[in-house]
Amino acid sequence: MRIDAYKDKIKTALLNKQEKISVEYYNASNLFQSVLRENPTIAAKIKNVQYDELLVGGVFSVTYTVDPDNDSEVLHADTGEQVEDAMHKAIRHYKLEVSVSVAKSVNVSEVYNNFLVTYQGYYSNLISIECEQQFNIFGGKNLVKFSFNYRIGRIKLSMMEREVNKKLAEINNILFCYDMPNEVKAFVAHNYLAKTVVYWLDEDAGPLEKSYMQSAYGALINKKCVCQGYAEAYKRILDSQGITCEVICGKIKGSPDYHAWNVVSFDDKEFYHVDVTWDAQGKGKNRYKYYGLTDERMREDRIWTRLSYMVCAGSENILEKAQVQLVQSGGLFTSRGVNKKYFN
Structure with a gap:
């Protein structure tokens, strides 16, 4: 044989x-x-x-193992930052668990404990995280499973997800059309959220209400949220259009609080920072001060963990490119049903 x-x-x-x-x-x-x-x-x-x-x-x-999520994929991580990134993504998608094959050089216990200390308060809907090393595989890897427990039950989460998906379909109909360039889609999505969503932080709100504020549900359905809600909503809109968009968790220099924004790419080679929260001016107004920025510019007032594959060098001015395309083709987009209210 x-x-x-x-x-x-x-x-x-x-x-x-x-x-x-x-x-x-x-x-x-x-x-x-x-x-x-x-x-x-x-x-x-x-x-x-x-x-x-x-x-x-x-x-x-x-x-x-007794695995309730039998079709879950296994993620791969060669660094502690990649393990942390896998945990962030799992929590943002309300996954019950995620399995990660981790290089033996990574101290998983240290990454896990640091994550608990640093980020658990950042996710109001998160009750607890458990870490279990399942198996020692293929020489240089350990298979590790992270399990997550949330305040919102799966039934409520499913209802929320249906509402968000329905809203995304409505948004796509008024923002996008056939042949619209991705640079324009990212720009009008930024303008839509900056104009329609209100920054809202209630320190006295309960854990459940806070979890709404920190989610795409808060931004798209309740129209009020904190920075994480803006970032999650922006990612969901761009995801629906096949545009690469990630949520960044960092800090404003001089502040102990965490802040979320996005990094986008149109070719998976060049990346750009976008902070919808700081561009939302309230009362239906917006600006573009934090649209399409480089790492160098963001480091002036931000601190975050940079991933090696996500370098924002800024070879193009994506703001100017989108604005020029709207001047040239805005009439065509409008004739196809796009709401020009979000062109600027």
Whole structure:
């Protein structure tokens, strides 16, 4: 039997959650590890493996996890910053858990504890986070599972998500049209949120109300939120148009409080900062002071953890580019149903 056939046999047995897997291959242990390396999502479902070596090959005794999210993907992280980023994204999407294959050089316990101290108060809807190392895989990786517990139940979250998706469809109809460049879409989405959403922070609000303020739901449905709500809503709108947009969690220099804004890209090579919160002037007014900025400019008054793949160098003036395109084609966009109210 060829190596690929042995690997297929192991993979099929794991997919079927077979507890005893016999492999008659002289280097069965390495072969098993190879299957896990090539299929990290399968590895995420394994709690423990014991190997009993025989004269030729051996028998693997596999214990599987009880996983409510059976189709969840496994993320990969080679640095502590990437582990932290995976946790942020999971919480923003209200995931119950996320599995991450982490390089052994990363001190996961330290990253986890620092995250609890630094960010748990930032997410009002978050009650607790648990961290469990599930399995030691493919030599240089550990498989780690983070579990999240929220104040808002899954039924309420599903209802909120339906409302947000319905609102996104309405917004897309008034902001965008066929053949509109992505630079223009990002610009009018910025203007829409800056003009229609009010910054609202109630220190006396309960945890549930605060969780609304920090979400896309607060911005798009309630029309009032804090910085995180603006950033989440902007990401949701651009995501719906296939435009790369990430939420950045950082601080304003001299302030102990956390602040959220976005980084956007139109080609996944060049990135630009956008802070809708600081461009929203209230009473239906907006500005563009924090639209399309570079890392150098943002470092004048911001502190954040920079990711190596997300460098904002600013080779183009995306503000000017969008404005020129609107001057040239705004009439065409309007004729296709776009509301010109958000062109500036």
